[in-house]
Amino acid sequence: MLGTEIAVTGLGLVTPAGLTPEANWAALCAGRSTAAADPVLEGLPVDFSCQVTSFDAEAELGRLTRRLDDFIQFALAAARRAVCDAALDTHGWRAERVGVVLGIGGTSLKSYESAFQHLATGHPSRVSPLTVPRSNPNMAAGEVAIDLGARGPNFTVSTACASGATAIGVARDLLRSGTCDIVLAGGTESARSRMTAACFARMRALSRRRDQPGLASRPFDTARDGFVLGEGAAVLVLEPLAVARSRGAPVQALLRGYGASADAHHPIAPHPEGRGAVQAMTTALEDAGCRPGDIGHINAHGTSTPTNDALEAAALARVFGDQSPPVTAPKGVIGHSLGAAGAIEAAYTVLALRHASVPPVANFGAQNGDPKLDIVAGSPRPLTAGTGISCSFGFGGQNAVLLFEAA
Structure with a gap:
C-alpha cells in the first residue's frame, strides 16, 4: 500500500486557546498570548505559564477523572472530539483495525511529586496505588483505547518536543503498510509541574518576563528570551483517502509527506548548521513529491529561545532560500506544550489550509541578526498555495516534519 494517500478526517483539540478547532483558530488569528500567572508555580523563579483554563474534566469524563493525570484527561477528551469530528461510529468500526x-515528551510528574513528598516524610503507605497508571506515558494511548474500544496497535512515542509530530508520522506508516484502517494520532502533555518549571528555569530556557507574561513568548522576535511552559493535546483521525471517501467522511486535508532525522550532535543543543532539521524538511518534501517553491506556508517550531529560533531560521533559509513562504509560530499564543506541541501545530496547519489563511506570530516585532524569514505579523495573511509544513525539533536532536495539502 506504499503511496496510499492519507486523509485527515477529524481534529480534536484541548489547548490554552480553547477546546474546539473554531476557538483555537480565533485565538491564533487574534495573535494574543494566553500566558498568565500560574498558581501551581507560585514562588518559583518562573511562575507563569499557558494554561488550559476552560476544560472541566469532571463534567466531560465523570468518574474517570479520579484515575487520570491531566495529560491523560486531555488526550481522552481530544480523542473523543476527533472521533466525533470524523463522523466515526465506534460501535460499527473494525476495532482490531483501529x-x-x-506522542508524549516525558513522564507526568503531577502524581509523582505528591508521592515523593509522602516518601520524604516517612509515609510510604500514603502513596496512591494509582500513581504508576496515572503517570506512565503509555497510559494516555491505553486509556484512549479503553474508552473508545480501539483494539489495534496501541503505543506512545517519545522524541521530546517532536513527539506529537513523530506519532502522526508513525501512524501514517501504519496506514500505508495496511496494518490499520484508522489511526488516532497526536500528542498530549501538561508541562505545568513545579519540577519541570524548576529544571527548565535552571537551564535558562524559560522567559523571565514575570511582570509581563503576555509578552513573554515571542518566536523569532529580536527581544525573545526563552519559552513559556504550556499544556494540551491534539488528536487527528487518519485514514486512507479512498476509505474516507467511501464512507462520506469530511476530508479536511491530506498528509502528503513525513520526514524524520537525528542531529546526532548534542543532548540539548541543536546542530549548529541545522543539519538534522534540514534533512527532515528535505525528506518530507521528497516524500510528498514537492519542491520548496510548492509550499504555501511554514508552521515553525519557533520556541522563542534565542539559540533555537536562530538555528531554525538558518535551517529554513537553507531549504527555502531567500524567498521563504510565510512563516507562523503558534507558541507565541499557546506556549510550548513539549510532547504535545507537534500534534497541536499539525492540527493548526490543517486549519490554516482549511481557512486558506496564515495566522500571525504573537508578540513579533522584528528580526535582528537571524536569517530573514517572511514572518506573518499583526494579522492573518491569505494563503496563496494549498500546502504547508509543520516543523518539530526536540532534545536529543530528534526532528520530525509533516507536510499537508488542502483537500
Missing part, C-alpha cells in the same frame, strides 16, 4: 499512537 490504532492509537500518541
Whole structure:
C-alpha cells in the first residue's frame, strides 16, 4: 500500500486557546498570548505559564477523572472530539483495525511529586496505588483505547518536543503498510509541574518576563528570551483517502509527506548548521513529491529561545532560500506544550489550509541578526498555495516534519 494517500478526517483539540478547532483558530488569528500567572508555580523563579483554563474534566469524563493525570484527561477528551469530528461510529468500526499512537515528551510528574513528598516524610503507605497508571506515558494511548474500544496497535512515542509530530508520522506508516484502517494520532502533555518549571528555569530556557507574561513568548522576535511552559493535546483521525471517501467522511486535508532525522550532535543543543532539521524538511518534501517553491506556508517550531529560533531560521533559509513562504509560530499564543506541541501545530496547519489563511506570530516585532524569514505579523495573511509544513525539533536532536495539502 506504499503511496496510499492519507486523509485527515477529524481534529480534536484541548489547548490554552480553547477546546474546539473554531476557538483555537480565533485565538491564533487574534495573535494574543494566553500566558498568565500560574498558581501551581507560585514562588518559583518562573511562575507563569499557558494554561488550559476552560476544560472541566469532571463534567466531560465523570468518574474517570479520579484515575487520570491531566495529560491523560486531555488526550481522552481530544480523542473523543476527533472521533466525533470524523463522523466515526465506534460501535460499527473494525476495532482490531483501529490504532492509537500518541506522542508524549516525558513522564507526568503531577502524581509523582505528591508521592515523593509522602516518601520524604516517612509515609510510604500514603502513596496512591494509582500513581504508576496515572503517570506512565503509555497510559494516555491505553486509556484512549479503553474508552473508545480501539483494539489495534496501541503505543506512545517519545522524541521530546517532536513527539506529537513523530506519532502522526508513525501512524501514517501504519496506514500505508495496511496494518490499520484508522489511526488516532497526536500528542498530549501538561508541562505545568513545579519540577519541570524548576529544571527548565535552571537551564535558562524559560522567559523571565514575570511582570509581563503576555509578552513573554515571542518566536523569532529580536527581544525573545526563552519559552513559556504550556499544556494540551491534539488528536487527528487518519485514514486512507479512498476509505474516507467511501464512507462520506469530511476530508479536511491530506498528509502528503513525513520526514524524520537525528542531529546526532548534542543532548540539548541543536546542530549548529541545522543539519538534522534540514534533512527532515528535505525528506518530507521528497516524500510528498514537492519542491520548496510548492509550499504555501511554514508552521515553525519557533520556541522563542534565542539559540533555537536562530538555528531554525538558518535551517529554513537553507531549504527555502531567500524567498521563504510565510512563516507562523503558534507558541507565541499557546506556549510550548513539549510532547504535545507537534500534534497541536499539525492540527493548526490543517486549519490554516482549511481557512486558506496564515495566522500571525504573537508578540513579533522584528528580526535582528537571524536569517530573514517572511514572518506573518499583526494579522492573518491569505494563503496563496494549498500546502504547508509543520516543523518539530526536540532534545536529543530528534526532528520530525509533516507536510499537508488542502483537500
